[in-house]
Amino acid sequence: MESKSAEPRKVLVVGGGGREHALAWKIARSPLVSEVLCAPGNAGTRADGRNVAVAADDLDGIVRLAVEEECGLVVIGPEDPLCNGLADRLRARGLAVFGPNADGARLEGSKLFAKELLERHRIPTGAWRRFDRAGAAKSYLETLSVWPQVIKADGLAAGKGVFVCADVREACGVVDTLMEEKKLGAAGDQIVVEEFLVGQEVSVQAITDGRALLILEPVVDHKQVGEGDTGPNTGGMGIYSPVPFLTQRLMRQIEQRVMIPILHALRVEEIDYRGVLYAGLMVTEAGPRVLEFNCRFGDPETQATVRRLSSDLVPYLLAAAENRLGAEEPPEWDPRACIGVVAAAEGYPGPYRKGDPIRGLEEAGACEDVVVFHAGTRTEGDAAVTNGGRVLCVTALGDELEDARTLAYGAVDKIHWNGMFCRSDIGRPRRRGPIFDEGADDAVEVAHGGSVEPGEGADGAPIA
Ligand code: AMP
Ligand code: GLY
Numbered sequence: 001m002e003s004k005s006a007e008p009r010k011v012l013v014v015g016g017g018g019r020e021h022a023l024a025w026k027i028a029r030s031p032l033v034s035e036v037l038c039a040p041g042n043a044g045t046r047a048d049g050r051n052v053a054v055a056a057d058d059l060d061g062i063v064r065l066a067v068e069e070e071c072g073l074v075v076i077g078p079e080d081p082l083c084n085g086l087a088d089r090l091r092a093r094g095l096a097v098f099g100p101n102a103d104g105a106r107l108e109g110s111k112l113f114a115k116e117l118l119e120r121h122r123i124p125t126g127a128w129r130r131f132d133r134a135g136a137a138k139s140y141l142e143t144l145s146v147w148p149q150v151i152k153a154d155g156l157a158a159g160k161g162v163f164v165c166a167d168v169r170e171a172c173g174v175v176d177t178l179m180e181e182k183k184l185g186a187a188g189d190q191i192v193v194e195e196f197l198v199g200q201e202v203s204v205q206a207i208t209d210g211r212a213l214l215i216l217e218p219v220v221d222h223k224q225v226g227e228g229d230t231g232p233n234t235g236g237m238g239i240y241s242p243v244p245f246l247t248q249r250l251m252r253q254i255e256q257r258v259m260i261p262i263l264h265a266l267r268v269e270e271i272d273y274r275g276v277l278y279a280g281l282m283v284t285e286a287g288p289r290v291l292e293f294n295c296r297f298g299d300p301e302t303q304a305t306v307r308r309l310s311s312d313l314v315p316y317l318l319a320a321a322e323n324r325l326g327a328e329e330p331p332e333w334d335p336r337a338c339i340g341v342v343a344a345a346e347g348y349p350g351p352y353r354k355g356d357p358i359r360g361l362e363e364a365g366a367c368e369d370v371v372v373f374h375a376g377t378r379t380e381g382d383a384a385v386t387n388g389g390r391v392l393c394v395t396a397l398g399d400e401l402e403d404a405r406t407l408a409y410g411a412v413d414k415i416h417w418n419g420m421f422c423r424s425d426i427g428r429p430r431r432r433g434p435i436f437d438e439g440a441d442d443a444v445e446v447a448h449g450g451s452v453e454p455g456e457g458a459d460g461a462p463i464a
Pocket of ligand 1: 162164194196197223280
């Protein structure tokens with residue numbers, strides 16, 4: 001597919017984690033791109049572009065860099081700079097930006113904003129109540145007879161703001177921690193108490209220019225640190241795609257009840273949203289329910305997305321940035337399955353070790369159909385050393401999920417550093433709840449990818 005602006009351009013990727021390495025890797029393979037810059041990048045992005053030592057939250061530095069380097073596209077990875085208005089500032093300088101302005105980023109930056117928007121537009125989500133006083137929250141919790149309940153801090157908390165509470169005592173403890181002790185600062189000034197949802201979790205991401213939607217292949221991210229989906233939540237310990245339990249009928253429901261309505265909701269609110277709409281969903285017995293919206297690509301979901309996307313990603317990023325996504329043809333997807341195993345540093349998701357030299361990267365990267373994406377790494381001399389909790393994401397493609405698993409774990413076995421650990425069951429989820437739709441139709445192999453105008457389904461039928 002040809003982009004309208006065929007002149008090769010410099011692309012700046014903002015961020016330095018696994019998602020940004022995956023984006024830089026994919027973008028660097030585009031004939032539309034002359035060079036990829038990463039700010040700040042990591043030890044892995046050096047292979048796909050030029051790292052520039054500007055932090056993702058240094059908004060002045062990023063704007064200066066993008067202007068001075070005359071970047072033809074800026075792709076913003078993490079949520080913090082989006083919520084702090086980086087996209088607004090870059091757009092004010094006339095740059096093409098992939099990522100929503102601060103008003104759209106509130107979808108992720110404020111759980112209350114998101115919940116209120118979902119409610120106003122009747123988008124299915126768990127029942128909830130908001131509180132801005134600890135006393136009122138605790139009185140409410142004491143009236144509840146159904147447990148567990150979920151407590152969420154309103155503001156951004158780097159994945160540490162959601163608490164699944166088994167009983168009233170635990171829940172009141174969380175309220176005190178957030179609202180009295182202010183453990184998460186202003187992020188916990190207001191809280192949401194939400195119904196606990198049972199089902200299968202899945203991430204559905206779409207690229208949008210605010211008018212058209214390009215729904216990407218769904219991905220499952222194993223959020224919990226322990227085998228069998230147990231233990232504390234993390235940023236994500238591994239991914240798989242495609243998602244066998246997502247039937248075509250379920251994908252259609254998600255498109256029609258969640259993705260198209262949220263885009264419509266943003267338009268009604270007069271929010272010009274250009275970037276990724278990421279729905280974290282629980283597929284329950286009663287259908288899909290939104291757990292959260294994110295305003296950016298998932299990490300590590302993106303690592304699977306770029307491995308499975310056969311088409312060039314850049315035309316879609318540019319078209320979204322330039323409000324002309326509706327004119328793009330749907331992309332092609334590799335029908336093979338992808339598994340991504342996150343290798344983490346000892347201690348993660350708590351305080352973790354840093355600075356350990358990583359061995360075996362070349363051997364792992366040379367394995368058939370394997371790409372090793374760096375996340376928390378930096379270079380010391382010529383060597384890569386650990387520099388984050390999630391250090392690498394080792395991805396592999398295979399005809400079936402099991403084939404991809406074998407290849408991915410074969411590559412993981414070649415990598416070593418002191419304190420390295422990973423889950424051994426990525427791609428083999430614990431059956432948490434009922435599987436819906438069993439036998440209703442075939443599992444989605446190549447799911448969506450068409451552009452859909454709000455108000456229409458994929459086949460042009462009106463939304464129910
Ligand atoms: P969130 O940041 O809102 O997606 O929450 C982080 C994780 O907590 C999710 O990925 C789920 O695994 C879990 N979670 C959040 N809300 C709920 C809920 N209402 N019911 C069950 N689990 C939840
Ligand atoms: N993998 C979860 C997230 O990106 O929020």
